[in-house]
Amino acid sequence: MDGPTDSTVIGIALPLTGRQKALGLEMRMAAEHVVAMINENGGVNEKRIDVRFFDDACSVVGGAASVRAARDAKPSMAAMFGHPCPSVANSIAPLYATERVFAFFTGTLATRGSIVVDVQPLQFRLTSDASLASIIADSLNSTPKDARVAIVRDRTAYATSLMQQVVGLLVKNGRAPVLIETFAGGDKDFRALSERARLAGITHLAFAGFPAEALLLFDDLGRVVPGLQIVAPDTLAVPEFTLAAGVSLTRVSVVLPLAAAAFPRVAEDKYKRLSVAGQLPSRNALTIVAAIEAWAGAAAHAKSFDAQAVSATLVQTAQPTVMGDLVFDVRGTALLPSVAVHRWLDGAWRPVGRSP
Known part of the structure; x- marks a missing residue:
């Protein structure tokens, strides 16, 4: 026709x-x-x-x-x-x-924090329904009431800003972290940090740092705090981490964009x-x-x-x-709906409990 x-x-x-x-x-x-x-x-x-x-x-x-x-x-x-x-x-x-x-x-979905502040006439945009920080905070807020939360980050501007937002959202919800730790980039010895996590009874941890640091830290934490659950941004969803993490993958969740x-x-x-x-x-x-x-x-x-x-x-x-x-x-x-918590299942990062 x-x-x-x-x-x-x-x-x-x-x-x-x-x-x-x-x-x-x-x-x-x-x-x-x-x-x-x-x-x-x-x-x-x-x-x-x-x-x-x-x-x-x-x-x-x-x-x-x-x-x-x-x-x-x-x-x-x-x-x-x-x-x-x-x-x-x-x-x-x-x-x-x-x-x-x-x-x-349209295109690469910005988070709420990067939307133009001033309302402009005749303009429309698609954007994410939540920021990375709010998804991480929601994940920690959904843990049992007796859960003990820690924040661990390196000293980069990205990690600092992200985790400051997470802490603010947790405090607002009455779930202030019981332990907040920072470490220098390139640290290779996390035994003292892991011990402090054990003594504080930490059950859930939010991490922001590089994959190489995560591999070392999570290996130590796995021995000292075996039941610990970890949530991290998408910086860990890379082969450098997933191919070498071993059993740590079963304890880690990452926040990733939802696929098509x-x-x-x-x-x-x-x-x-x-x-x-x-x-x-x-x-x-x-x-x-x-x-x-x-x-x-x-x-x-x-x-x-x-x-x-x-x-x-x-x-x-x-x-x-x-x-x-x-x-x-x-x-x-x-x-x-643009980002969600993913876990490593059947050889891939898959969204957990989230659909549009």
């Missing part, structure tokens, strides 16, 4: 060159697939969707060039999607607002073309698909491509997408 002959244009800005080129190319392929799917089903408001791609190179300079291109293409370009690098999206959001261009930021398989709609027939050689698409690819689907659904519901009308519809009604029915708040943010 012939599709619609009239068309409307959307822009998609992705890193098609530079260090994030592979990410951009995968997202481009996913975008092309979903647009083809929409057009095969009659388009939107009896119009075919045409796409113009822009290379933002995952840089602020490239992002700003995309804004200018979108500005110059008005009113024929109905919306701009992409900018998967959060730092770029945050930097150029005010430029899109100034030019009154409808922008839908966590979203049941990916298995539907209409999305099969997103898979390549039997491999499901990445979360980044799914976000560009979901963003375009949400916009198209809102435009159809509003019977208009007008940016104000589409924006109002996105906030007022849920839009069905590959990642579930998306609901946007007044800031234009859709919170997605």
Whole structure:
């Protein structure tokens, strides 16, 4: 059956060159697939969707060039999607607002802490439903009331910031850690630290440090505090740790992004073309698909491509997408289940007790 002959244009800005080129190319392929799917089903408001791609190179300079291109293409370009690098999206959001261009930021999911503070008109984004720190804190908060929690970290800025947030959330919930330990990067002797954990009766521990340090510490802890359970960020989900951890793997949980398989709609027939050689698409690819689907659904519901009308519809009604029915708040943010606690099962890190 012939599709619609009239068309409307959307822009998609992705890193098609530079260090994030592979990410951009995968997202481009996913975008092309979903647009083809929409057009095969009659388009939107009896119009075919045409796409113009822009290379933002995952840089602020490239992002700003995309804004200018979108500005110059008005009113024929109905919306701009992409900018998967959060730092770029945050930097150029005010430029899109100034030019009154409808922008839908998508891709690498930022945490709540990196969302643009100021509410910008005509802007939407997909972001994670919780920060890494809150997932770790929730994991510790869910332990039995008599559990005794320790925080162990190295002195890097990342580990310090992460664990300060975790401690604050634990204290807020009345579960202050009974032991907080720091160690110097490159430490090889953790016997004293392990002994302090034993004397304090520690049952659960949050760790932030490098894999090499984790291997040494967890080996000591395993001998001194055999029943100890450990939760850590995704820095430990690397072969350097998993191939050498041995029995420690049975005691460790890590916080990782949910894979595409966590979203049941990916298995539907209409999305099969997103898979390549039997491999499901990445979360980044799914976000560009979901963003375009949400916009198209809102435009159809509003019977208009007008940016104000589409924006109002996105906030007022849920839009069905590959990642579930998306609901946007007044800031234009859709919170997605994005990270969860994983355990090592059957040779892989698998999410525990979490589904969208």
